[in-house]
Amino acid sequence: MPDFLLPDLGEGLTEGTIVTWLVAEGDTVGVDQPVVEIETAKAAVEVPVPFAGVVTRLHGEPGQSLPVGAPLLTIGPGFTEPGVTTASEGSGNVLIGYGTTTTTRRRRTRTVVATPEKPSKTPGVISPFVRKMAADNKIDLTKLTGSGPGGIIRRADVEAALAVPEQRDGETRIPLTGVRKAVADKLTTSRRQIPEATVWVDVDATGLVAARKSLNASAPDRPVSLLGLVARFAVAGLRKFPELNSRVEGDEIVQLRDINLGFAAQTDRGLVVPVVRDAGSLSTRELSAAIGDRTTQAREGKLGPAGLTGGTFTVNNYGVFGVDGSAAIINHPEAAILGIGRIIDRAWVVDGELVARKICELTLAFDHRVCDGGTAGGFLRFVADCVESPVTALGEL
Numbered sequence: 002m003p004d005f006l007l008p009d010l011g012e013g014l015t016e017g018t019i020v021t022w023l024v025a026e027g028d029t030v031g032v033d034q035p036v037v038e039i040e041t042a043k044a045a046v047e048v049p050v051p052f053a054g055v056v057t058r059l060h061g062e063p064g065q066s067l068p069v070g071a072p073l074l075t076i077g078p079g080f081t082e083p084g085v086t087t088a089s090e091g092s093g094n095v096l097i098g099y100g101t102t103t104t105t106r107r108r109r110t111r112t113v114v115a116t117p118e119k120p121s122k123t124p125g126v127i128s129p130f131v132r133k134m135a136a137d138n139k140i141d142l143t144k145l146t147g148s149g150p151g152g153i154i155r156r157a158d159v160e161a162a163l164a165v166p167e168q169r170d171g172e173t174r175i176p177l178t179g180v181r182k183a184v185a186d187k188l189t190t191s192r193r194q195i196p197e198a199t200v201w202v203d204v205d206a207t208g209l210v211a212a213r214k215s216l217n218a219s220a221p222d223r224p225v226s227l228l229g230l231v232a233r234f235a236v237a238g239l240r241k242f243p244e245l246n247s248r249v250e251g252d253e254i255v256q257l258r259d260i261n262l263g264f265a266a267q268t269d270r271g272l273v274v275p276v277v278r279d280a281g282s283l284s285t286r287e288l289s290a291a292i293g294d295r296t297t298q299a300r301e302g303k304l305g306p307a308g309l310t311g312g313t314f315t316v317n318n319y320g321v322f323g324v325d326g327s328a329a330i331i332n333h334p335e336a337a338i339l340g341i342g343r344i345i346d347r348a349w350v351v352d353g354e355l356v357a358r359k360i361c362e363l364t365l366a367f368d369h370r371v372c373d374g375g376t377a378g379g380f381l382r383f384v385a386d387c388v389e390s391p392v393t394a395l396g397e398l
Contacts, residue, residue: 004060004072005050007039017041018066020131028056030076037073040156046305052076064133134159148269155302157270180271191333199328200377201364204385205351206344210359212391220286228264228318228341229289234387235316235339236260236280236288237398242380244372245337246313254371263312263332264292265319268300274332275299276312285395320344326362336371339384340364361388 007017017039024036035047036056054076061067131154135142140162147154163176177185191197209230217224239246239260247256262280266273275295280288298304315332320343329340342362349358363385367377387394 003052003076005036005052005074005076007067007069007071007073008048009069016066016068019061019063020045021063022059023047024056024059024074026056026059030054030056041306045156045302048073050074050076054078131156131159135162138163157302160270180273184272187333188330191331195331195333196369197331197366198369198374198377199364199366200374200381201326201362202381202385203360203362204388205349205358206361206388207359209361209388209391210344212395216285223286223290225286225289226293227344228316229285229292230391231318231339231341231384231388232262232264232280232292232316233285233288233398234384234391234394235314236262237387237394238380238383239314240281241383242372242376244376245367245380247336247371248313248334249336249368249370250334257313259313261311261313262288263315263335264296265315265317266296266299268302270302273299273304273309274312274315275304275308276310278311285398315339316341320361326364328364329366331366331368335368337365337367337377337380339381340366363388 018041020038020040022037024030024034030036030050030053032051032053033049036050038045038047040046050073056074057077058075060072060074067073132142134140134156138159140159142154142159145154145158145162146152148158149155160180209227213225213227213230243256244254246260247254249255259279260281262277263274264277266275275292275298277283277288277291277295280291283291295304295308298308312332312335314335315338317327317329317338318341319327319329320341323343325342325345327340327342329338331338340363342364344359344361346357347360348355349360350356351358363381365377365381
């Protein structure tokens with residue numbers, strides 16, 4: 002009788018929390034059928050089983066956290082070997098090594114009847130994990146307004162309630178939970194392990210703004226964002242300076258072949274870093290579209306762990322917050338992060354004359370173990386030159 006173990010749901014994720022079981026003991030399941038919804042600090046995902054047979058045991062209750070490799074469920078005698086899929090069963094790629102299926106699964110529902118003598122307000126909560134989180138933290142679900150479809154109360158709603166400052170002895174205390182805690186842990190690891198340095202440069206982005214306008218006028222159905230353009234230049238820069246597309250593992254510097262471009266995105270749950278894999282193979286329009294699509298998915302909570310992990314280099318457009326510059330923290334275990342400040346009109350010298358130009362500050366924080374200032378400065382200068390002469394740069398990419 003094989004045990005189905007909790008798979009690795011994404012790079013750097015070591016455990017998951019059971020949100021809800023999609024099957025019960027005694028149910029018959031098919032290969033690739035989703036059997037449980039698991040939530041990590043990054044996202045929730047339905048996990049398919051690689052066996053077919055009868056479920057004899059479920060290991061764990063909703064709200065319980067399990068480490069990667071722990072048993073999820075047990076399939077009884079007469080099971081089908083892993084990887085055997087019948088013609089009627091689909092196979093996709095929800096998780097690496099696991100597929101999808103069109104198998105209909107049961108959803109358990111509960112009906113609450115209100116009477117004049119006993120009025121009832123039932124909070125719109127689907128996830129037992131959300132109920133447990135609320136109960137553990139003494140959050141009254143009936144007082145929350147759900148942000149999900151039809152007013153469903155989501156994990157983000159409970160986290161928002163938990164984040165409400167508590168006044169105690171004249172002090173304000175804000176719980177460090179959920180995504181905020183996951184971000185805090187990652188940033189702390191980065192500061193503790195990476196000896197970083199920062200270089201920056203002011204650039205004339207007048208041509209960049211004009212180039213974007215021209216590109217979008219020529220193909221309005223395939224718009225290009227300013228972030229998409231700068232990201233494209235960053236990818237080209239990483240081809241010239243591969244030292245920055247690397248990570249440190251023990252006593253070795255590992256230069257990575259593929260460029261998986263991450264970018265910071267602010268969502269209702271907090272700061273996340275969606276990843277565009279193999280960004281070096283995409284055109285400028287394709288890369289810009291991929292960034293836009295993943296941003297939307299992340300803000301809607303539809304981006305799974307695979308879309309939030311595995312980055313090799315990150316860009317951060319903090320200019321959207323109205324600031325000029327920032328010494329960003331490297332997204333561990335990457336080796337560098339490129340920051341983009343706001344574009345504003347400033348006095349600039351052109352051909353010996355003072356004129357108004359659109360100026361932007363670029364910053365690069367880098368791991369000093371993988372390269373020295375010459376390489377970091379060379380990369381940043383390359384990106385800056387592309388920003389200042391985008392038409393020439395795009396002609397060479």
